[in-house]
Amino acid sequence: xxxxxRIALTAFALVTLASTGARAADSVDPAxxxxxxxxxxxxxFPKLKLExxxxxxxxxxxxxxxxxxxxxxxxxxxxxxxAGKEAFTKPFKNGKTYADCFANGGIGVRQNYPYFDEKExxxxxxxxxxxxxxxxxxxxxxxxxxxxMASLTAYMAFTSRGKPFxxxxxxxxxxxxxxxxxxEYFYTRRGQLNFSCxxxxxxxxxxxxxxxxxxxxLGILNAMPIYRSEWGGMGTISRRFVTCNSQTRGVPIExxxxxxxxxxxxxxxxxxxxxxxxxxxxx
Amino acid sequence: xxxxxRVRATANGDTxxxxxxxxxxxxxxxxxxxxxxIIPPHFIQQLIFECAGKNVFVADWGTxxxxxxxxxxxxxxxxxxxxxxxxxxxxxGQSDTLTAKIA
Numbered sequence: 001x002x003x004x005x006r007i008a009l010t011a012f013a014l015v016t017l018a019s020t021g022a023r024a025a026d027s028v029d030p031a032x033x034x035x036x037x038x039x040x041x042x043x044x045f046p047k048l049k050l051e052x053x054x055x056x057x058x059x060x061x062x063x064x065x066x067x068x069x070x071x072x073x074x075x076x077x078x079x080x081x082x083a084g085k086e087a088f089t090k091p092f093k094n095g096k097t098y099a100d101c102f103a104n105g106g107i108g109v110r111q112n113y114p115y116f117d118e119k120e121x122x123x124x125x126x127x128x129x130x131x132x133x134x135x136x137x138x139x140x141x142x143x144x145x146x147x148x149m150a151s152l153t154a155y156m157a158f159t160s161r162g163k164p165f166x167x168x169x170x171x172x173x174x175x176x177x178x179x180x181x182x183x184e185y186f187y188t189r190r191g192q193l194n195f196s197c198x199x200x201x202x203x204x205x206x207x208x209x210x211x212x213x214x215x216x217x218l219g220i221l222n223a224m225p226i227y228r229s230e231w232g233g234m235g236t237i238s239r240r241f242v243t244c245n246s247q248t249r250g251v252p253i254e255x256x257x258x259x260x261x262x263x264x265x266x267x268x269x270x271x272x273x274x275x276x277x278x279x280x281x282x283x
Numbered sequence: 284x285x286x287x288x289r290v291r292a293t294a295n296g297d298t299x300x301x302x303x304x305x306x307x308x309x310x311x312x313x314x315x316x317x318x319x320x321i322i323p324p325h326f327i328q329q330l331i332f333e334c335a336g337k338n339v340f341v342a343d344w345g346t347x348x349x350x351x352x353x354x355x356x357x358x359x360x361x362x363x364x365x366x367x368x369x370x371x372x373x374x375x376g377q378s379d380t381l382t383a384k385i386a
Binding site (some may be wrong): 073 | 285289291302304306349350351353
């Protein structure tokens, strides 16, 4: 008798769990989320135009803006851009190129990544798509954090400059769940310092963390990949996520794992409408 | 391979303003790699800007200059259309040269 009750209770618990899970995904309204997210930043920085947020810390005050104007005249990502263009056009051993893997030959498509692949049921980022393209053509995949990947994405972003982020969330509960997971990752505190992504990039953009000025989360991915003077080199979105996690003394997860893909999906979607400005230069 | 030098020079009245970016690792010899092995010193020793047969800027560099160095300076003289020759040599005997027109 007791076992029967227990089984019944467990079954009941499972049913409620499943139904709340489904309800959560159904009630997500990403468009309203994005609107509220953008409004938060435009209210916080009423002088800034929406498209200026893509310049990250360089949009945060006049002095930084001056530095940015100077830097853009002679940008440090220039070498990576050249290397990326060369790598992009150089054929694989089988004679095909990256252009064969992407819509419009890979030119001017950055703003459509990441997208939700309904067949796979997961988010596909540009970095992931590049490595899948390499593997499909018998080439070894690139490291997600290092120069080769950064140069390629730099070139692809450069050909897409000015195009507004156009991330779509299809009418699929899994896509909405991915968006929601990304949001949860973004707002969850972790690491020894107990920081969430939002602690810095939503609550404190424009403030200093040691000598650095924090970038607003709005438009933060539009400028990727970046030449970071602190790194003395280029970094990808994956590198940014991994180092953010380790700087809060957390344990980073694997680049392009589901959580990071969902996070990129969420962060890109809420910046919809803001222009691609990558590759960027950052202090 | 593309040049390791990027340079832009603009004549402005009686002075010419020059900006240059050079791609170089500038290893100091004091840094270890992921395997714990010392990365041997590899740095630019001399950088020269030459205009109309005259050196307008000469830098003797050491290990304290950072990776991918950026230089900005101005010199008296220099006209639109003049050649500005940039060259560097490093401690391994490698070098690169680029000639740009003053705009």
